[in-house]
Structures are given as structure tokens and as C-alpha cells.
Amino acid sequence: MAAKGEPLINSERCKGCGLCIANCPKNILEMSKEFNSDGVTFPTLNDEETCTACTFCATMCPENAIQIRRF
Amino acid sequence: MSKMTYAFPQSLSETRTHYCAGCGHGIVHKLIAQVLDELNIREKTLLVAPVGCSVLAYKYLNVDGLEAAHGRAPAVATGLKRVQKDKIVLSYQGDGDLLAIGAGETIHAANRGEDITVIFLNNAIYGMTGGQMAPTTMEGQKTLTSPQGRDIADVGSAMRACELIDTLEAPYYIERCSVHDVKNVNRTKNAIKRAIKYQVEGRGYSFVEILSMCPTNWGLDPVKSAKWIEEDMVPYYPLKKFRDKGEEA
Numbered sequence: 001m002a003a004k005g006e007p008l009i010n011s012e013r014c015k016g017c018g019l020c021i022a023n024c025p026k027n028i029l030e031m032s033k034e035f036n037s038d039g040v041t042f043p044t045l046n047d048e049e050t051c052t053a054c055t056f057c058a059t060m061c062p063e064n065a066i067q068i069r070r071f
Numbered sequence: 072m073s074k075m076t077y078a079f080p081q082s083l084s085e086t087r088t089h090y091c092a093g094c095g096h097g098i099v100h101k102l103i104a105q106v107l108d109e110l111n112i113r114e115k116t117l118l119v120a121p122v123g124c125s126v127l128a129y130k131y132l133n134v135d136g137l138e139a140a141h142g143r144a145p146a147v148a149t150g151l152k153r154v155q156k157d158k159i160v161l162s163y164q165g166d167g168d169l170l171a172i173g174a175g176e177t178i179h180a181a182n183r184g185e186d187i188t189v190i191f192l193n194n195a196i197y198g199m200t201g202g203q204m205a206p207t208t209m210e211g212q213k214t215l216t217s218p219q220g221r222d223i224a225d226v227g228s229a230m231r232a233c234e235l236i237d238t239l240e241a242p243y244y245i246e247r248c249s250v251h252d253v254k255n256v257n258r259t260k261n262a263i264k265r266a267i268k269y270q271v272e273g274r275g276y277s278f279v280e281i282l283s284m285c286p287t288n289w290g291l292d293p294v295k296s297a298k299w300i301e302e303d304m305v306p307y308y309p310l311k312k313f314r315d316k317g318e319e320a
């Protein structure tokens with residue numbers, strides 16, 4: 001199945017709250033192993049085929065660190 | 072062709088916020104910015120920022136405005152709106168600000184039916200000062216100043232702002248929402264939009280209460296905080312539209 005879109009994650013804005021990961025209906029976000037310059041882990045996409053561009057992750061993000069692009 | 076379906080709102084500043092991870096203030100700021108963009112009223116909007124964690128709200132929303140003394144935001148908003156009737160005036164407040172030190176201003180601005188929009192973020196605690204008991208702290212809830220849990224025999228029970236304001240004649244629109252999950256964030260955005268639209272139409276006072284996470288002072292991680300709202304706050308603070316004179320008309 002081809003992805004319908006993708007989240008564009010600005011790791012520098014992220015504070016690592018994890019609300020995006022908890023609210024992703026496809027369970028395709030996970031915390032990074034790396035840190036941003038604040039020393040915070042951030043979400044990364046672990047499956048590029050499955051995103052439906054539903055915008056749930058972006059909707060929950062308090063830092064506006066996620067934008068959604070629909071293909 | 073690809074298209075941005077969730078973009079950064081123009082009415083929101085790129086400045087990073089000082090809020091803790093998972094704090095609901097950031098979500099609500101973003102919703103306000105989206106609504107100002109959609110209604111195309113950024114340039115005529117005035118934001119009255121409160122004292123509390125959102126004391127710097129004017130730094131994050133790209134609008135003009137004023138900083139009010141603790142609890143006085145609806146009084147300041149009253150003054151702004153009365154002298155600049157063509158402006159859209161938002162009073163943004165936390166629960167300590169709105170229901171403790173500012174309870175008088177809150178009730179009287181509502182009772183006068185001032186043509187302003189009050190956006191009330193209820194996190195059931197004093198955030199900025201480090202987690203003391205607020206008027207909205209629920210029975211049994213532990214805070215710095217209620218270490219055994221709120222004792223209602225001693226300090227009374229938690230106050231419900233929407234229900235209080237709903238006893239007054241003048242308010243035009245009153246709704247309680249929450250930002251603990253996607254469905255409720257979307258509902259909150261609709262409520263903010265409706266409230267602000269009513270002000271654009273000059274209909275009078277509107278009040279939107281928003282239940283919101285305070286992970287740091289609740290001592291819970293952000294995801295558990297969202298669950299706590301759903302399981303512990305919503306039963307006490309029912310999410311509903313209390314009044315909508317626009318719908319009745």
C-alpha cells in the first residue's frame with residue numbers, strides 16, 4: 001500500500017511529549033534514538049508506506065513541530 | 072502533486088514556547104492561531120494575556136494586545152473593546168487567574184455581556200507557581216498545598232466555571248471542551264471558532280472552557296495526563312455546549 005502522505009517533523013521544535021505517537025492510528029511513529037539540541041528525543045516515522053495523512057499527530061502536537069504533506 | 076494539509080499557522084509566531092512537554096497551552100495557542108487565519112482577522116485581534124503559565128502568550132500569537140494584572144484580563148478586555156469596537160478582543164486565562172483572584176472580574180464581565188471572547192484553560196492547578204491547589208482542583212486531588220488531597224469539608228469543592236456563568240442572563244455562548252485527544256482538539260477548535268465568529272458579528276460575550284494537561288504539576292507523563300483528563304476530569308467537568316443563543320435564534 002502506498003502512503004497517502006507524510007509528517008514533516010521539525011525535531012528542533014519537539015519537546016518529546018509523545019502525544020503524537022500515542023494518537024497515531026497506524027502506530028507508525030516511534031521515539032528517536034538520537035537527541036535534538038535540547039537533549040530531547042523526538043518522533044520518527046518507522047514505516048513510510050502506511051501514513052494516511054490523517055493529521056492526528058500534528059493535531060495533538062503542542063509545539064507545532066509536525067506539518068503534514070499529502071501526496 | 073503534493074499539498075500541505077496541516078501547515079504552520081500564520082498567526083502563530085515561530086518562537087519556541089517555554090511550556091513544558093505535553094502542556095495543553097501550546098495546543099490551544101495553535102488552535103487560536105488557526106482560527107484567526109481562517110477568519111482572516113489576525114490584524115484586528117487584540118489578545119489580553121493573563122498571569123500564569125500563559126503570561127507570555129503575546130509572544131507566541133502574532134497579534135497585538137496587552138498584559139493584564141493577575142485575574143484582571145476580562146476587565147482589561149472590557150476597556151479595550153469599549154474604546155475599539157472594531158477590534159476582536161480575546162481574554163486568555165488559566166483557572167487560578169479566572170476563578171480565584173479574578174473571580175469577580177470574570178463574573179461581572181460575563182454578567183454585563185461584554186462583547187469579548189474568554190478562552191479559559193482549566194488544568195485544575197496553579198501551573199506557573201509550581202502546582203498549588205486551584206479553585207478547580209478536584210476532591211481528593213493532591214497538590215503542593217493539598218498534600219493529602221483536596222478536602223472539600225475544609226476548602227469547598229471544585230468550582231465549575233461554565234455552570235456558574237450559565238446562571239447569568241447576558242452571555243451569548245458558553246461551551247466546555249478538552250484537548251486530551253484528537254476528536255476533542257477538533258471540537259475545541261470549532262468552539263473557539265464559533266465564539267470568535269460571534270464576536271465578529273457583534274453578538275456579545277462568549278466563554279470557552281478547555282480542559283488541559285499539566286503533566287509537570289500533576290506528576291504524570293503527557294500521555295497519562297491526557298488519560299487523567301478523560302477518566303478523572305471529564306466526569307466532573309462535563310464536556311458540552313451550555314448555551315448558544317446563535318442556535319436558539
Ligand SMILES: Cc1ncc(C[n+]2csc(CCOP(=O)(O)OP(=O)(O)O)c2C)c(N)n1
Pocket residue numbers: 122123124125141164165166167168169172194196197198199200205
Ligand atoms: C497579584 C498576584 N498574586 C499572586 C501571584 C502569583 N501567581 C502567579 S501565577 C499564579 C496562578 C496561575 O495559575 P493559573 O491561572 O491556573 O494558570 P496556569 O499557570 O496553570 O496556566 C499565581 C497565584 C501574582 N503573580 N500576582
